[in-house]
Amino acid sequence: MRKIYIIGALACLVSACKPSVNITVPPTAGDATFTEYLAIGNSLTAGYADNSLYVTGQLNSYPQRLFEQFATIGDRGAKGNFYQPLLHGDMGYPGPRKVVGLVGSCLGDTSIGAIDLPGFAADAEDAKAYVSGGPKNQVNNIGVPGIRIADYPVDNYAMSNPYAKRFYYDVTKPPLEELYSRVRNLHPTFFTVWLGANDVLGFATAGGQGDGSGNALPVFGNYYAGNDITPNAVFKRYYDTVVSVATSLGAKGALINIPDITTIPFFTTIPSNGLYISRQTLADSLTAFYASLNYVFHLGYNQFIVKDHLGNMRQSVPGELILLTTPLDSITCAAWGSFRAIPQQYVITTEELQQIKSATTRFNDIIYAASVRNNLAFIDMYSYMGTLQAGITYNGINYNAQYITGGAFSLDGVHLTPRGYAIVANKIIEGINKQYHSTITAIDVNKYHGILFP
DSSP states (O other): OOOOOOOOOOOOOOOOOOOOOOOOSOOOOTTOOOSSEEEEESHHHHTOBTTBBOHHHHHTSHHHHHHHHHTTOSTTOOOSOOOOOOOSSSSOBSSOOEEEEEEEOTTSOEEEEEEEOTTOOOOGGGGSOOOOSSGGGOOSBOOOTTOOGGGTTOTTGGGSOHHHHTTOSOTTSOHHHHHHHHHHHHOOSEEEEEOOTHHHHHHHHTTTOSOOSSOOOOSBTTBOOTTSOOOHHHHHHHHHHHHHHHTTTSOEEEEEOOOOGGGSHHHHSBOTTOEEEOOHHHHHHHHHHTGGGTOOOOSEEEOOEEEOTTSOEEEOOTTOEEOTTSOHHHHHHSOBTTTBOBOGGGEEOHHHHHHHHHHHHHHHHHHHHHHHHTTOEEEOHHHHHHTTTTOEEETTEEEBSOTTTTBSBOTTSSSBOHHHHHHHHHHHHHHHHHHHOOOOOOOOGGGSOOSOOO
16 A cells, blocks of 8 residues: 555553453365465455555465464364565565654654654565565565556566565566566465555545546556545456456455555544634634635634635535544644645545545445356455444454554554554455354464554
8 A cells, every 4th residue: 555654642452351262163265275374364364454565464464364274173184384475574675664652743843753763774675576485486465565456467477566575486477477577486286365555545635636437548568546535447457357366277266345545543543623712812813814715713623724626715514534644733733724734635525525436335345246157255344444433343342444543553543553454354264254154263363463562
């Protein structure tokens, strides 16, 4: 997914209760075979977290957790090692990961929040082509941060994506050819596909500064701009092709749909009514300033002043979204959202929100149809991750979609913590067991950490 810069907020994690996991049925493969597992996807599959890729995140990816559970199956369970294009350390690649630290403000005070890892130094070895320890240099996890379904037919794609460039067989070939190569090499018996989020997310994280109509045209060749929503026909053609390649040698698998990205902390942490007025004189000044527009301000929380998707200055309306990338100092000390409008690249308007939701629904319909047509497990992550908005209790721990304190999302507000990835893996296991009559054991998510504090 796209590179994200974040200013954090004061936070602390809830403590864990002692886990209670009761295994009543031995793990069995059911109607599937898990001996050779291939994970296909984007940054969520790669284990991306805290605004970067680093080895601890990779080792806590949901495919790693799935493989470990597949390996507990005696007959037709996973064998050997699970090979990922691992980095050398935890500094972050290609930029620093986010950690919890002290954040200064324009008022001269400090608070606890998300900062770049102090002392970051790029490791030159991480940029080199990855050589797997697997047979024939096989990589079992080919999740590529940033990749879209729209990118799969694009020649030379890996030349412009450093994550793909590290391990692709031939960086001049399109991702579809890379997938062909991996399938022909590994001969997977089981696979997962979690793709499609970036075909919507780029438009959303750009504040709707792209073509959200679903009718975007390629900017050159068959390449679509990163902040455009992928056309429906393009998404269907190449998603179906990915599934066709993955199943070409008889493998069974699971297709995971696109979460509702507008419910994740990146879009929900700063509310549209986040303009807090503590003095009546300020409320009166703002009311007088916007008298020609009939905006009335009062003590307490008010709707921010924003620029909409047409560039018009207006008061936001409930339900519109302010991005986590919005510079907080500009709100605090430069009067953004009050006497000055928050620029449109930091705002998702009602119209843009509808475009995002409509595209997500269209793409998820395609994913579901592919699962039915190919008799594959369908994992409804849209509904499941949406429950985090209201909050869920899992193994004695409460989770929600709050930034930092929610427990499941990492410091970039988009990707997951190790514990969050374990929760996702359990949802996938549930769907696999249902589809293939297997009895794969659920993961004890309490073994894995959320956000770490100094």
